[in-house]
Amino acid sequence: MTEQIQIDFDKIIKSADISDKDIEAKKKYLKKFIEKGFPNRKQENWKFIDINQIIKKNIGDLSFFNDYSLPNKIDPSIFVDGFEHNKIVFINGIIEKIDFNYEDKNKIKISNEIEKKFLFDSENSLIDLNNAFTNKTFKVLIKENYSLKKPLIIYHTINEKIKSKSINLRLDFELEQNSSLRLIDFFADNVNKNFINILYNFNLKKDSILKNYKIDKFKNDNLKYSFNNIEQETNSVSETFILSAGSNYFKNEVNCNLKGKYSSAFVNSIFSLQENQQHEIRTTVNHLAENTKSYQLIKSVLGKLSKAAYQGKIFVNSKAQKTDGYQLSKAILLDETSEFNAKPELEIYADDVKCSHGSASGSLNENSIFYLMSRGLNYQQSKELLINGFLLDVVEKITDSEVKNLIKNMIGLKE
Amino acid sequence: MDTREKDIEKLKDYKYGFTTDIENIKAPKGLNEDVIKFISNIKKEPEWMLNFRLKAFERFKQLKEPNWQKPKYPKIDYQDLYYYSAPKSMKDKPKSLDELDPKLLETYKKLGIPLQEQARLNGIAVDAVFDSVSVATTFKGELTKQGIIFCSMSEAIQKHPELVKKYLGTVIPTTDHFFATLNSAVFTDGSFVYIPKGVRCPMELSTYFRINASETGQFERTLIIADKGSYVSYLEGCTAPMRDENQLHAANVELIALDDAEIKYSTVQNWYPGDENGKGGIYNFVTKRGLCKGKNSKISWTQVETGSAITWKYPSCILKGDNSIGEFYSIAITNNHQKADTGTKMIHLGKNTKSKIISKGISAGFSDMTYRGLVDINSKAKNSSNYTQCDSLLMGNKCGAHTVPYIKNKNFDSNIAHEATTSKISEEQLHYCQQRGLNAEEAVGLIVNGFCKEVLQQLPMEFAVEAQKLVGISLEGSVG
Numbered sequence: 001m002t003e004q005i006q007i008d009f010d011k012i013i014k015s016a017d018i019s020d021k022d023i024e025a026k027k028k029y030l031k032k033f034i035e036k037g038f039p040n041r042k043q044e045n046w047k048f049i050d051i052n053q054i055i056k057k058n059i060g061d062l063s064f065f066n067d068y069s070l071p072n073k074i075d076p077s078i079f080v081d082g083f084e085h086n087k088i089v090f091i092n093g094i095i096e097k098i099d100f101n102y103e104d105k106n107k108i109k110i111s112n113e114i115e116k117k118f119l120f121d122s123e124n125s126l127i128d129l130n131n132a133f134t135n136k137t138f139k140v141l142i143k144e145n146y147s148l149k150k151p152l153i154i155y156h157t158i159n160e161k162i163k164s165k166s167i168n169l170r171l172d173f174e175l176e177q178n179s180s181l182r183l184i185d186f187f188a189d190n191v192n193k194n195f196i197n198i199l200y201n202f203n204l205k206k207d208s209i210l211k212n213y214k215i216d217k218f219k220n221d222n223l224k225y226s227f228n229n230i231e232q233e234t235n236s237v238s239e240t241f242i243l244s245a246g247s248n249y250f251k252n253e254v255n256c257n258l259k260g261k262y263s264s265a266f267v268n269s270i271f272s273l274q275e276n277q278q279h280e281i282r283t284t285v286n287h288l289a290e291n292t293k294s295y296q297l298i299k300s301v302l303g304k305l306s307k308a309a310y311q312g313k314i315f316v317n318s319k320a321q322k323t324d325g326y327q328l329s330k331a332i333l334l335d336e337t338s339e340f341n342a343k344p345e346l347e348i349y350a351d352d353v354k355c356s357h358g359s360a361s362g363s364l365n366e367n368s369i370f371y372l373m374s375r376g377l378n379y380q381q382s383k384e385l386l387i388n389g390f391l392l393d394v395v396e397k398i399t400d401s402e403v404k405n406l407i408k409n410m411i412g413l414k415e
Numbered sequence: 416m417d418t419r420e421k422d423i424e425k426l427k428d429y430k431y432g433f434t435t436d437i438e439n440i441k442a443p444k445g446l447n448e449d450v451i452k453f454i455s456n457i458k459k460e461p462e463w464m465l466n467f468r469l470k471a472f473e474r475f476k477q478l479k480e481p482n483w484q485k486p487k488y489p490k491i492d493y494q495d496l497y498y499y500s501a502p503k504s505m506k507d508k509p510k511s512l513d514e515l516d517p518k519l520l521e522t523y524k525k526l527g528i529p530l531q532e533q534a535r536l537n538g539i540a541v542d543a544v545f546d547s548v549s550v551a552t553t554f555k556g557e558l559t560k561q562g563i564i565f566c567s568m569s570e571a572i573q574k575h576p577e578l579v580k581k582y583l584g585t586v587i588p589t590t591d592h593f594f595a596t597l598n599s600a601v602f603t604d605g606s607f608v609y610i611p612k613g614v615r616c617p618m619e620l621s622t623y624f625r626i627n628a629s630e631t632g633q634f635e636r637t638l639i640i641a642d643k644g645s646y647v648s649y650l651e652g653c654t655a656p657m658r659d660e661n662q663l664h665a666a667n668v669e670l671i672a673l674d675d676a677e678i679k680y681s682t683v684q685n686w687y688p689g690d691e692n693g694k695g696g697i698y699n700f701v702t703k704r705g706l707c708k709g710k711n712s713k714i715s716w717t718q719v720e721t722g723s724a725i726t727w728k729y730p731s732c733i734l735k736g737d738n739s740i741g742e743f744y745s746i747a748i749t750n751n752h753q754k755a756d757t758g759t760k761m762i763h764l765g766k767n768t769k770s771k772i773i774s775k776g777i778s779a780g781f782s783d784m785t786y787r788g789l790v791d792i793n794s795k796a797k798n799s800s801n802y803t804q805c806d807s808l809l810m811g812n813k814c815g816a817h818t819v820p821y822i823k824n825k826n827f828d829s830n831i832a833h834e835a836t837t838s839k840i841s842e843e844q845l846h847y848c849q850q851r852g853l854n855a856e857e858a859v860g861l862i863v864n865g866f867c868k869e870v871l872q873q874l875p876m877e878f879a880v881e882a883q884k885l886v887g888i889s890l891e892g893s894v895g
Contacts, residue, residue: 333827351809362830
């Protein structure tokens with residue numbers, strides 16, 4: 001792999017238009033990645049699901065070359081119908097379209113200056129990979145006191161030209177004081193067997209609100225990795241919702257730094273997995289200031305041969321008195337071959353805190369099925385009703401009613 | 416420290432191989448094949464035992480010291496340790512209680528430990544004060560009548576080699592982790608218990624009743640076998656503070672429960688935790704593992720961990736037999752600069768297996784407490800269930816409490832429930848108690864005891880009372 005990656009890297013550098021300084025930085029990241037390679041189960045964070053093995057098994061030889069000079073056509077059929085929204089369209093790792101038609105243009109600034117600092121000493125080799133190979137990176141800045149009128153949907157698509165490739169994306173967002181953003185990540189992949197590595201960095205200033213919804217619904221054979229870093233200042237709120245269902249492999253990492261007083265973070269997530277899918281969510285919430293709050297709810301429904309893992313960590317600094325932290329993970333295993341792993345972790349250094357977690361996993365309650373069947377439903381219907389009710393609980397946590405309805409329609413959940 | 420220097424002086428004179436002087440038997444410093452052969456030789460062990468040790472040592476050489484745990488400690492030089500020294504002669508021991516540290520005596524008084532016992536605990540020439548031999552023999556007679564074997568490991572190797580050979584290393588094999596393997600190679604002594612078929616052991620077995628138990632050294636090895644339909648309750652340690660010259664303790668404990676058998680293993684650990692500034696203290700790196708080998712068997716661990724500078728142990732149950740049950744009740748208290756990383760592993764392999772984990776952690780001062788546990792339900796363990804509850808209490812903002820549970824469910828018939836909370840003692844509760852005339856320390860003691868009640872209940876009666884007092888004493892100086 002080492003030789004191939006170096007050749008691919010040189011090819012990209014030659015064809016792309018990047019400054020010398022950036023090339024130097026990229027070379028450094030590449031060196032770091034080559035030293036460490038893809039993460040494997042020897043690393044604590046990758047203990048449950050080993051990405052290295054999965055790439056070997058599903059893709060085999062991964063190619064890192066991506067010809068950014070080729071033109072791509074946007075297929076409008078992927079756009080969400082009957083829902084007014086702003087768009088960013090990614091095709092094969094390149095931003096093809098940025099469209100803020102519904103918004104005041106003066107209030108949004110798009111630039112190329114991304115945050116570099118926080119990722120330098122990262123232990124995560126996938127972040128190094130991302131830094132080495134991302135083409136153009138953008139930063140979206142929402143100015144003071146401005147709330148986007150319509151949600152922003154980021155479409156992630158890949159077309160037929162791409163196969164067995166590693167695709168890297170990077171976007172930064174900065175929300176200035178008292179601004180707000182609703183962001184939907186929508187995965188619409190047409191082709192298979194690629195490894196997609198997405199890195200978002202959010203900077204939330206005082207009183208700002210970020211709502212991020214990740215929707216991976218359509219069945220595909222791609223492997224995805226997504227890392228959200230969220231820095232939060234005083235009284236800011238972040239809400240992350242993840243529907244993890246479509247890809248063959250998907251690992252979502254959310255890292256929240258609650259740096260300002262009264263800031264809060266919410267992570268809600270659904271795993272709905274079928275045959276051979278392996279998904280994972282890893283959250284780290286760092287409570288670094290007083291009166292911060294975090295809440296996490298993870299629910300999983302696991303079919304035949306599927307595997308899900310949840311690793312959640314609440315860290316409370318000794319300064320972060322009056323912290324309120326909560327994690328709950330629940331899983332329903334539908335088949336004898338399904339597997340659920342959890343590691344809900346608490347690391348606490350302050351005494352005046354309220355932190356707790358709960359984790360439960362098991363099969364569908366036979367008594368409930370019996371109850372429904374005795375009222376005239378058949379076995380399949382009863383099962384579906386119970387599962388829908390189980391998952392609806394998470395969707396109901398979405399605080400934005402517009403997006404909530406959209407997601408309900410998308411996954412066919414009715415009240 | 417003095418004794419250590421003396422030992423070194425002695426070693427300088429050492430020229431011609433291992434000394435045979437009974438009073439001063441001591442293996443030279445360091446760890447190598449010769450030392451292991453020496454230990455085996457001095458204990459007159461059969462060849463299979465020596466091979467067991469050597470096999471472990473071979474493996475040990477390839478292992479690296481683990482470093483994933485939370486409490487870090489300075490590097491131990493394994494070549495700088497003595498792996499065998501005979502029990503000290505009566506001459507070196509204190510002659511009377513007056514020679515002891517007054518602080519220690521104070522603690523004894525608070526715990527309500529009788530004078531005779533205090534003497535025994537400190538290894539004062541007991542026969543002068545307290546006729547332990549006769550007490551022990553009375554109990555021993557009763558046990559022998561029932562066919563129960565309760566003796567030291569060395570004795571068992573000589574007298575019951577067939578049992579030792581059959582079971583030793585079946586739960587903690589010689590190919591296990593770093594410290595367990597080290598123990599397999601160099602263990603000196605420990606307890607051996609065998610309960611025959613259908614026998615219910617009439618009393619709580621305790622190391623206390625075994626002669627020479629106090630000098631088992633730093634590498635203790637315990638093996639308890641409960642044959643079909645039998646029951647035994649075993650107590651280890653005691654509430655009184657124990658001092659020891661050896662800093663590293665790496666004991667191995669193996670429990671085997673056959674069909675319908677039940678083993679209850681209780682530990683109260685109160686080794687020297689170091690002084691207020693975190694200097695000194697014992698490293699307690701113990702491997703404890705129980706195997707529910709037969710159907711309907713049960714193993715229950717109860718532990719109260721208040722001592723040691725660093726405690727690092729996970730008493731585990733392997734639930735292999737169908738319908739077997741594993742339980743783990745734990746209280747871990749850390750104060751000053753103590754560190755504890757403790758928890759359990761419940762490995763469900765058989766059908767209808769059940770496990771329960773109740774863990775209470777209390778940290779005060781500058782200490783750190785970690786609960787680390789694994790619940791693993793195998794795909795064949797149909798209809799199994801686990802319930803875990805781990806609560807932590809924090810006192811002060813200089814200490815830490817951490818929970819790291821690993822939950823693996825590979826079986827859709829099985830249920831796992833896990834709950835954990837972390838909080839501090841509420842001001843209202845403290846206020847209420849103080850209003851009724853308790854001082855702050857007593858109030859904390861009372862509340863903490865309530866917090867630990869579920870675990871304290873599991874301890875045998877006379878132990879429970881002492882343990883309750885111990886909980887209060889361990890937290891002394893942490894409030895106010």
